Amino acid sequence: MSSFSSLNTALTGLYAQQRGLDVTGQNVANANTEGYTRQRVTMQSVGGTTAPAVWATQPKVGTGVDVTGVQRLRDSFLEARAQAEHGREGALTAEAEAYSRIEQAYGEPSDTGLQAQLTKLWQAFGDLKNVPDGQAQRQAVLRQAESVTDGVRRAADYMDTQWHVLREQVVTTVDTVNTVAANVADLNGAIRRATQAGLPANELADRRDQLVMQLADLTGAVARGGSEGTVDVYVGGQALVRGDSSTRMVVPAADGALDRLGDDVPVSWAGTEGSPVEVTAGRLGGELRALTTTIPGQSAQLDAVAASLRDSVNAAHATGYDATGAPGGAFFGGTSARDLTVAITDGARVAASSAPGARDGATADALAKLATRPEGPDAAYRALIVDLGTSAKAVNDRLEIQGTLTSRVDASREAQSGVNLDEEMVNLISYQHAYEGAARLMTAVDQVLDTLINRTGVVGR
Template sequence: MSGLFSTLNTGVRGLTTQQGAIDVTNHNVANANTDGYTRQRAQIVATRPEGMPSMNNAVSAGQLGTGSEINKINRVRDEFVDYQVRQANSVYGENLVQQKAFSEIEGAFDEPSEDALSKDFTTFFGNWSELSTTPESSSARTVVIEQAATVANDIRSTYKNISDIKNNTDGLIQSTVFSVNQKLNDLDQINQQIRRVTQAGETANDLLDKRDVLLDDLSQEFGITIDKDDYSSINLLAIDDGGKAPSGGTVYQPKLINATDTKDEKRLSYVNTITQAKDSDGHDIAGCYEVSYYENGDKTGAHTLKSIKVNMSASEKEELENNRVIVTDLDGNAIKNTDGSALSGTVSYSDLYVFKPRTGELKGYSEIKGNVDKYLTKLNNVAKALAWSVNAVESGSDKIDDGKKTPPIFVNNSKAEYDTTSGKDVLKDGYYADTTAEDAITAENISVNKELIEDPMKIKVNKGTNADGKGDGKVATAVSDIKDALLMVQNIGGSINTRKDLVNGKGFDSDGRLNNNADGTTVPKFLKDLVDALGTQSQSATSQVNHQKSLLNIFEQNRASTSGVSLDEEMSNLIQYQHAYSASAKIISTVDELLDVVVNGLKK
């Protein structure tokens, strides 16, 4: 009788086990198309057998099995593949934002097209060549000055479009920092939930999936390191170069997620402005800056804006302007990069924890800003070289104040002021006296002298007269020939900082042309080289994105082959569990019949 009941219990356990396995299969099928879901597998084990050695057990032929049970429901996950995916994802994020930026910079230059700067230059110098043949022509002069205005406008427009890319990048950094902190907060909650579930003896498979999805998303923004702690919880650290080693210690790495002490977690903040610090009398403090930052990148309220005074050099200021991210504690205080303690008062830049990820979107944004600065600098070189060389040849002098006050073609629109008492714009004498005004011409402020737009006949075209008494057009010819003049354009901003610096190397020939400098390059060639270099970088960035995307796809496919749900496999498992369930039911039915024979047979 006890044997039959034991058999009945074994059958019931079989039913329960197979039912549980069917439930797991059902859960897998239901989530076959759920992003980030990891297929689960019921771990079926034999239950404790009867006949275990003890004082009260009689010797028997052998242990008698008591059935099966589901010991654990496992996620089928390969942690090494997860590591590969996240590493590749981080590099892909960096490459992708760079590729998009280079594409936008290319769009700003718009080469090659009818509206491109190179086309403007060709037309500009060509118009001067035509003017040299008809120097007395008012219409030819008008065409020249209008084309000069077109060149200046297009240079300014290009500069603005590229600058907008840099400004937009700052906005992307801020929104990324805000998004990162939200994900970190979600990760912290899920991490603690997983810890509690695991402490209770359960397996938090679905919560683990949610955590992995967040970790995957986070890895695209910067490289991450995960340290497992007790009860399936994790510590999360960034792979960055911001931390430093204290005396006799190891490099400090802040925990963005702390498994055991959530109060010690760190967050990222977005640097909004860097302005010159002032003393109590309102005077500038040399080398000291007021750094204001949005706590957690949150710009929704003024209460999130904090500031700290930082002593730093020009290069350190530039680095902070490009990175724009610092590490703060949960109270929003900037932290020290050697131990994570809160900073206050006036601090040294070397103590500030500036977030410098080695890979990821945030790294890409920082590099974008550096590249944008390089192209803006080169565009400034083009603007300065054009303005200085044309103005020099036009006036026949290496400085603007030549005693004749020859109206310059190109001016600095932030400095140029005009006298309108005559009914026309006339450049004020103060512009000629302020030699720094022309020196400060950039791609942002280059403009055409309104005086010449009002009266093109003031354009200096002739050096002298021909035998017939007409103008010789030699000045116009000399301006046209600037397109072939070898100048030290590449050194502008270095050893070349004024019109005098640019011209004095070789000066003018007898016809007023700029003499060549064998170590220099032409203005159109410098612009072409700039655009060619941009195209090469853009192609390289696209190639890197494609390569990294292919690599990432391989790793994701490897993960899907391990962790993804295969409906064919699940259906096969379902049939297997169904047959086992039916067999267990048949055993129960058979035992029921045997018990009926025993019980009802005794009545007879």
């Protein structure tokens, strides 16, 4: 081995420490860049010659250091955990927003809510009981009944509107998922080409991992490492992204003339429309759950309240007689909350007495007492509001807890992959001193060689 190899050893040290300084500078420059993963230079020592050769000697020491690559300091376990937590938080966020919109349909408690209108209706029947033949009291009953039916229909229409708005949002969310998945596939392809060519791809991987986390937020997707630096992304056990190709999701565009509250919203894989996408997490999962379960369930409860109001009032009204002496007919008409109407338009047709020509107000009294019946419409409406409030609070509590868990996982990820300026300063000093040491070694070897070449054999001249 040539004595000049020591110069090469020093040179490799200079190159390696300079690369370390470059990477440290990159970390410091991107300390506040969102999604950036800190990097570290990986080095390994270069051993001496292991193959024997004629007239060659081996000093039994290495020949320097080699930079084997620049590593992203990312914990795959924390990434998988974060994807799962973000998916759960996305679903709960969508559900909480759905409950918030439903609560706006009722506006309880308030002086203008449906509960207040029902109370005023029973009070109007109570006033009619005291003055059975009063025209003003009869008209007040009809006006208040119309206010109640308007409130019920308005709540039903509001939920129909929110269902269709959310239906449109599902289409938008699916389009976003398809766009992000295509971008992930494109970045996978770029990373694969860079890896094959021996070029750096860490920044491309950072951008791709941000998009993968966005897919986790949207669909609860999970990522698995692939070949040559790529990742595969799965939703419901099916591949959304595999290498540099992605599969599209499809959902029929909303059609107001055909889509109705309670209809299924099919989300399937493109080319296999009969194969549904099993989305249970992420914003898309929460939106689908709200469309198929939450809003239809609340709408069904409102229909039950409307049916209870119609049937109980009609039954009590049919037992009495109106101002003309005719038996009381149906007071309310309609088959659901959406078409609940007041069937009487003439105040004289309101049945208030228990017999023809009587002025006892017994029927009006029975109608007023519906307010306190355990199985009456008020009780059904209160049960609806209590169930809505309880369900909304449960979802919001779960969302708060999930938000805390997600924040903790994100903090752990940041501690692992984020840039710590104190640590980078220590690394900077370490690489600087190592660089100075390698330079000093090169100077010392140069002096030795100068003595050997220029001064050997000149003693005594």
